[in-house]
Amino acid sequence: MSGTLERLEAVIASRKGADPSASYVAALLAKGTGKCAQKLGEEAVETVIAALAEDPAKLTSEAADLLFHLMVLLAERDVALADVLAELDRREGVSGHVEKAARG
């Protein structure tokens, strides 16, 4: 799974400074943080709607859009996927998540 995201990260990085007319990612990166963040928010809302509609195929598609746009925003902000994964790994060793989930 993470191999997929690592390949996507490399492709997105390669689009920095590329011709916006030839690449969706290059065009989005060229518009800056605000537009990248806006797109991520839109995709998050669409993912929530798909989940509430109980449509697994639509949710799968929207989740892919959401992950893709998160990867673009991370790249635009120069945050490495490895750092995000390391943070998740760190949390595996932190106690208290089960208790927090139970509290809601």
Ligand SMILES: N=c1c2ncn([C@@H]3O[C@H](COP(=O)(O)OP(=O)(O)OP(=O)(O)O)[C@@H](O)[C@H]3O)c2ncn1[C@@H]1O[C@H](COP(=O)(O)O)[C@@H](O)[C@H]1O
């Ligand atoms: N995974 C994706 C991916 N998922 C979604 N999208 C695009 O994200 C856009 C989201 O759709 P929307 O309708 O919300 O956006 P839009 O109307 O096109 O754009 P806005 O005017 O709203 O900004 C669509 O244009 C999709 O094609 C993606 N575009 C690219 N990738 C990956 O990024 C790689 C590089 O892409 P390019 O930069 O285009 O070569 C590709 O090889 C893929 O692996």
